[in-house]
Amino acid sequence: MKVGLFIPCYVDQFYPQVAVATLELLERYGCEVHYPLKQTCCGQPMANSGFASMAGGCDKNFIANFSGYEYIVCPSGSCALHIKEHLHSAEEPNAAATIRERIYELTEFITDVLKLEGVKASFPHKVGLHVSCHGQRMLHLSSMSEKVEKPFSKAEALLSTVDGLELFRTSRADECCGFGGTFCVTEEAVSVSMGNTRIKEHLANGVHYITGGDMSCLMHLEGLLKRQKIDIKVIHLAEILNTQ
Amino acid sequence: MSQPATHHNKAAAAFLKNGQRAQWHDETLWFVRAKRDKAAHQIPEWEALRNLGSQIKEHTLSNLDEYLLQFEANAKKNGIKVHWANNAAEHNQIVYEILLHHNAVNVVKSKSMLTEECGLNHYLAERKISVVDTDLGEYIVQLRNEPPSHIVLPAIHLKKEDVSNTFHKHLHTEKNNQDPVYLTRAARQVLRKKFITADAAITGVNFAVAETGGIVVCTNEGNADLGVHANKVHIACMGFEKIIPRAQDLSVFLRLLARSATGQPITTYSSHFHRPKAGQEMHIVLVNNGRTEQLGREAFRNSLKCIRCAACFNTCPVYRRSGGHSYHNSVAGPIGSILAPNLDMRKNADLPFASTLCGSCTNVCPVKINIHEQLWSWRQVLMAEGYGGSAKKASMKLMTGVLSKPAVYRLSTGMARFFMRYLPFLVNNRLNPWYKQRDMPSAPKESFKDWYKKNRNHE
């Protein structure tokens, strides 16, 4: 199974360990993983700022990097979603459509394509799960509190098979953390207030780690935690699932 | 030409300055959202009901002209006088002329967001006609000379002590008496007199039924009924989008509305008005005010499905933390942010950005408006129309250029200005708003790309 690894630009720069964990995890479960070296950014920051019309170059570059893979896997629901919804090309419409179909968020890929029911991992800690909105509400990686539907969560199902891990839910199970891309600076005050609510609920649970499928949300929470000198660490799901 | 209003982010920051009050606002509205969840979960077919509501509205919008005319014909048959207003000014003038004709100088009004949208109170006040808002929340904000901050809970930004102070000042209640029963009684005494001594009553409309030519008004306080029954003139004002085809469609919308709004199975009063009672005159003003334009905007058309339940407000983490006034529009919250730019792009260009696009609004919406997608689409329209400013556009062009050329991207450390704006967490700079209350992520020894080249290069 030939997999193209799509690593969000900020993960490449600041959280290489998340990318390494994703790569190793996929390899462990039998994938042949390639990381196309000329990938840059999916263009989401521009599109969400209202400049999707200018993202043509990013799209072109993405298509050049990722055409030909059976699957494209990304350890971020948000970036995967952007590609799924907004990758377009006037010159290569078919290539774009194929990529839109073949892109997966990591836990989605593990659950729906690899069909793993569990992982061999051990993480004996109290862990809180942060549910990131794009993965949840748009990729439907878990049920949503607003909807009347059967509860499920791809991330929780995987985490529940990790040895020693004690998982805690927050009272507002899926409220947004306030990262929101450029929102985190254009609406700084609201963004911070939203992040602090999340942290307060995790603190009440007494967790040592906050995990999730999107490093961008975790980076925002980490920034707040560090500034307030709160002893909770953030860790990407891939890192937990990749522990031996 | 209109000027941009105070940017939402500034108003929101000011709102959040009072941390305790902001937290209270957030928690109070979250409580309403939780009640909505509970009510929805008691209906196993909830999602099917939402689909149905959405489809009825879809059908109605596709045949809006016919249903409006059918409604007009049936209403006239019932003895109601029907008026058409193309914009806010026409609406206000029509209402004024009806009042003038009856020498009405005291008017009681039950909640109508449309009259807020049209600025009716102010317009009539300038013409020496006094309008009293009789919904308790509306009455409170009216005494304070403030606009409502929420379309269902107009005074939700106020606490008991604020109401106590306001009533002490205007109704001479005891200073610092914050007992809700005491305060409500005081308001009731004043309002009862107003109902009886008024010359005319204005109401909003929740649903206008094309098939019957009647309207339905939903309240919890019965104030619409009191106003209408105590007066010789009833003027009901409604936007075009309030039309539904058949009376039986109410069985869908009445179930959805109150559950979504407050978690009640149904509002205390669902008042049906079909014709004037003996000796009474009944008028309906049908208002366009930009609605046909919105109908013509493919991407935004279904925002007209809105039944004004405010579920999207209550669930919105940004609304809960910034308060309704920060949206500088009669309808605030997520839905307001997609309705407002239709009325005035320049003034409201900030609103579609007052969202993280988390999508919770779309999920609670009883008529399934894709609110967060429309917020995204408005961003595209506003930037294309130049409301982002030329500097923003130029820096964006530069950057998308860089991001599409991997070789240049590798050397792009000089792109700090762009990163500060679009990937702000990558720039350690004290001017960077990220850094105000958050630490920067610490830089690792090497990027993943470099690690990969050393450890796995397949190329």
Ligand code: SF4
């Ligand atoms: S957009 Fe939907 S959720 Fe928001 S007020 Fe309208 S009907 Fe209610």
